[in-house]
Amino acid sequence: MGDSGEDYTGEDYNYTYACNLEYEDLGKLKVGHQQSEPIHIISVVVYIISIMLGLIGNGMVIWVMAFKIKKTTNSVWLLNLAIADFVFVLFLPFYIDYILRDFHWDFGLAMCKINSFVSVMNMYASVLFLTVLSVDRYVSLVHLNWSRRHRTVHRAWLMCGCIWAMAALLSCPALIFRDTLRLHDHVLCYNNFHMQNGYKAAMIHITIVTIRTTVGFLLPLTAISVTGILLSIKVRNSGGSVHMSSFSKTVTAVILAFFLCWAPFHAFSLMELSIHSSVYLHHILKSGFPLATSLGFFNSCINPLLYILLGKKVRHILKSACLNVTKSSLRELSQSISATEIESVPGTHLDSSPDDYLTSSTL
Structure with a gap:
C-alpha cells in the first residue's frame, strides 16, 4: 500500500482506482503540492468563518429553541437541525489543521474515521430534517384536521430519532473505509476500499457517491419541490383562507440555502466518477472541489443568520x-x-x- 500513490505522481495524473482514493485524497498526493495555494487558503478562511458564526449562531438557536420558547413540532425540527450544524462545526478545526499541515493527518486513525463520519452525517441529517420540515409545513397548512390529531411534539421527537439513526447508518461507510496512510513524510486520511481489484473498488466508490447524491440531494430536492408546488397551488386557490406565514418564508430560505450550498459538491462528486477516463477533468476538479466542499460546509452557519434576518x-x-x-x-x-x-x-x-x-x- 505504501507504493500505491506512485500512480498519481508527475504531470500526467494517470488516475487509477489501484490507489483506492477519492479525488479529494488523490489531489493531496501530487508532488510539490503546497497548502499555500490560493484555493486552500480560501478554504481555510471559509472554515474559520464557519466556525465562528456556526458556534455562536447555532448555539443561540439551540438555547432559544430548547429553553426560551414553548415546544412545538417546528421548534423540534429547528432544534435538531441546529444541533447537527453545531456538532459539525466543532470538528472543522481538524480540517483546518489538516490543510495547514500540508495535508498531514496528525490525529490518528480513530479521529480520521470519526471526523469524516460527522461531516457526512451532518449533511444527511440536515437535508432529512429540512425535508421533514417542508412536508410537515405542507400537512399543517393543507390537512388541518389530520395534523391536529397526529402532529404532536412527542411524535416529532420520535421522527427525529429515526432521522438521526438513518443519517448515522448512511454515514457508516466513513467508519468502514476511512483509513490513514503514511506517504513519504505525510500521513493521509483517505478512503481505503480494501480492494486489490480496481473494478470492485470503483464499484464501491460509485455506489457510495450514488447513494450520497440520491438520498442526500436528489430525493429530498424532489420531495421538497413537490410539496412546495402543491402548497403554492393551495394558497393560490384558497382565496385567502390559507396564507404563507413569516415562518414558512424563513423555512423556504433555509431550504434554498442548503441546496445552493451543496449542489456544487454533489456535481463535482459525480464528475469525480469519470476522472479515470478523462484527464481534462482533473484540472476542473482540482480547482473546484475544495471550493465546492467549503461552500457545503459553510451552510452550517447560514441558518441562524436567516432566522435572525427573516424571522421576526x-x-x-x-x-x-x-x-x-x-x-x-x-x-x-x-x-x-x-x-x-x-x-x-x-x-x-x-x-x-x-x-x-x-x-x-x-x-
Whole structure:
C-alpha cells in the first residue's frame, strides 16, 4: 500500500482506482503540492468563518429553541437541525489543521474515521430534517384536521430519532473505509476500499457517491419541490383562507440555502466518477472541489443568520433573552459589589444578622 500513490505522481495524473482514493485524497498526493495555494487558503478562511458564526449562531438557536420558547413540532425540527450544524462545526478545526499541515493527518486513525463520519452525517441529517420540515409545513397548512390529531411534539421527537439513526447508518461507510496512510513524510486520511481489484473498488466508490447524491440531494430536492408546488397551488386557490406565514418564508430560505450550498459538491462528486477516463477533468476538479466542499460546509452557519434576518419572532425572542441576561448579570454584579462593601466595613460579617449589624454599628 505504501507504493500505491506512485500512480498519481508527475504531470500526467494517470488516475487509477489501484490507489483506492477519492479525488479529494488523490489531489493531496501530487508532488510539490503546497497548502499555500490560493484555493486552500480560501478554504481555510471559509472554515474559520464557519466556525465562528456556526458556534455562536447555532448555539443561540439551540438555547432559544430548547429553553426560551414553548415546544412545538417546528421548534423540534429547528432544534435538531441546529444541533447537527453545531456538532459539525466543532470538528472543522481538524480540517483546518489538516490543510495547514500540508495535508498531514496528525490525529490518528480513530479521529480520521470519526471526523469524516460527522461531516457526512451532518449533511444527511440536515437535508432529512429540512425535508421533514417542508412536508410537515405542507400537512399543517393543507390537512388541518389530520395534523391536529397526529402532529404532536412527542411524535416529532420520535421522527427525529429515526432521522438521526438513518443519517448515522448512511454515514457508516466513513467508519468502514476511512483509513490513514503514511506517504513519504505525510500521513493521509483517505478512503481505503480494501480492494486489490480496481473494478470492485470503483464499484464501491460509485455506489457510495450514488447513494450520497440520491438520498442526500436528489430525493429530498424532489420531495421538497413537490410539496412546495402543491402548497403554492393551495394558497393560490384558497382565496385567502390559507396564507404563507413569516415562518414558512424563513423555512423556504433555509431550504434554498442548503441546496445552493451543496449542489456544487454533489456535481463535482459525480464528475469525480469519470476522472479515470478523462484527464481534462482533473484540472476542473482540482480547482473546484475544495471550493465546492467549503461552500457545503459553510451552510452550517447560514441558518441562524436567516432566522435572525427573516424571522421576526426569533429576533424578538433573542432581543428579550439578551436583555434578560444583561439585566440578570447587572443585578448579580450589583449584589456582588454590595456584598464586597459590607465585607469591607470593620467588625462586620456576612453571616451576621441585621440586628447584630445595627448593634455593632451603634457601639
